[in-house]
Amino acid sequence: MIICPATLADLTRLVALENAVFAGDRISRRQFRYLLTKGQALVVKAVAHDPADGGALAGCLVLLFRQNSGRARIYSLAVAPWARRRGLARRLLAYAEEKSRRRGQKGMTLEVREDNAAALALYEAMGYTLIGRRENYYEDGAAAARLGKALAETERKFPTMAKNIDKPCPARAKR
Numbered sequence: 001m002i003i004c005p006a007t008l009a010d011l012t013r014l015v016a017l018e019n020a021v022f023a024g025d026r027i028s029r030r031q032f033r034y035l036l037t038k039g040q041a042l043v044v045k046a047v048a049h050d051p052a053d054g055g056a057l058a059g060c061l062v063l064l065f066r067q068n069s070g071r072a073r074i075y076s077l078a079v080a081p082w083a084r085r086r087g088l089a090r091r092l093l094a095y096a097e098e099k100s101r102r103r104g105q106k107g108m109t110l111e112v113r114e115d116n117a118a119a120l121a122l123y124e125a126m127g128y129t130l131i132g133r134r135e136n137y138y139e140d141g142a143a144a145a146r147l148g149k150a151l152a153e154t155e156r157k158f159p160t161m162a163k164n165i166d167k168p169c170p171a172r173a174k175r
């Protein structure tokens with residue numbers, strides 16, 4: 001499996017993966033185009049290099065950087081059903097963390113559905129801890145757990161108070 005930045009040439013495949021993996025709160029084609037071109041974002045892809053798989057898109061991670069924040073945000077992580085439980089999400093996360101470190105980011109944050117046991121197990125295994133909660137965060141009203149991980153030795157422990165919670169990304173914020 002090859003892990004590298006996605007480009008506009010991946011747009012259609014990224015949208016197809018998003019639609020295959022998520023039932024709601026999907027990133028639209030327009031949003032992907034923005035993230036790939038204008039956003040303060042890095043879209044990372046995992047592509048099967050086995051020609052037998054036709055170079056299929058196996059996974060994708062969207063990372064957001066905000067000015068003056070110091071913490072990168074994992075906005076989306078998706079692994080195709082056929083590629084799961086082979087350590088791909090771990091690799092995508094490790095890649096995103098390394099890219100963030102190189103950009104001088106001191107920590108990572110993300111939101112995940114509280115009922116998403118697989119993702120919670122993954123993030124816990126990767127060293128993420130609970131730093132907050134957001135009620136009614138998803139389209140269907142489900143709550144999100146907010147997780148964080150320090151990247152730098154100097155990063156202070158993440159506070160667990162709600163005041164640490166910043167604004168949701170416009171792309172998935174409620175209207």
Ligand SMILES: CC(C)(COP(=O)(O)OP(=O)(O)OC[C@H]1O[C@@H](n2cnc3c(N)ncnc32)[C@H](O)[C@@H]1OP(=O)(O)O)[C@@H](O)C(=O)NCCC(=O)NCCS
Pocket residue numbers: 021076077078079080083084085086087088089090091111112113116117118119121122123125
């Ligand atoms: C969650 C998801 C990204 C995991 O991808 P993956 O490539 O299968 O994960 P990995 O193989 O790297 O698994 C790493 C660890 O995560 C945990 N994990 C992953 N899938 C799990 C599952 N279905 N049940 C329990 N634990 C799971 C395990 O601890 C696993 O380590 P192990 O295989 O040694 O036990 C994938 O299932 C997915 O895309 N789900 C739908 C979209 C989603 O929920 N995205 C996250 C939104 S924040």
